[in-house]
Amino acid sequence: MRDPLELFWRDRICRFCMIPAFRRWTFGVTVTSTDEQRRAWLDEVRMPAREVFLPDSA
Numbered sequence: 001m002r003d004p005l006e007l008f009w010r011d012r013i014c015r016f017c018m019i020p021a022f023r024r025w026t027f028g029v030t031v032t033s034t035d036e037q038r039r040a041w042l043d044e045v046r047m048p049a050r051e052v053f054l055p056d057s058a
Helices: 004-016 035-053
Strands: none
8 A cells, every 4th residue: 555645745746846756765753863864864865866856966
C-alpha cells in the first residue's frame, strides 16, 4: 500500500504546480536524531536534489 502523504504530495501539490517528477524520502524523527544522523540524511539526498534543481552541476 502506498503512503497517503506521498500520494497527497504527488497528486495534489506536484501535479497542481506542474512538477513532473516526484520522489520522497522518509527519515527518522528529527527532534530525537543526532547530528550524525542528520548529516547522513543530508548526504543521502544531496546528489538527487542537485540532479533536480541544478542539473548542470550534478
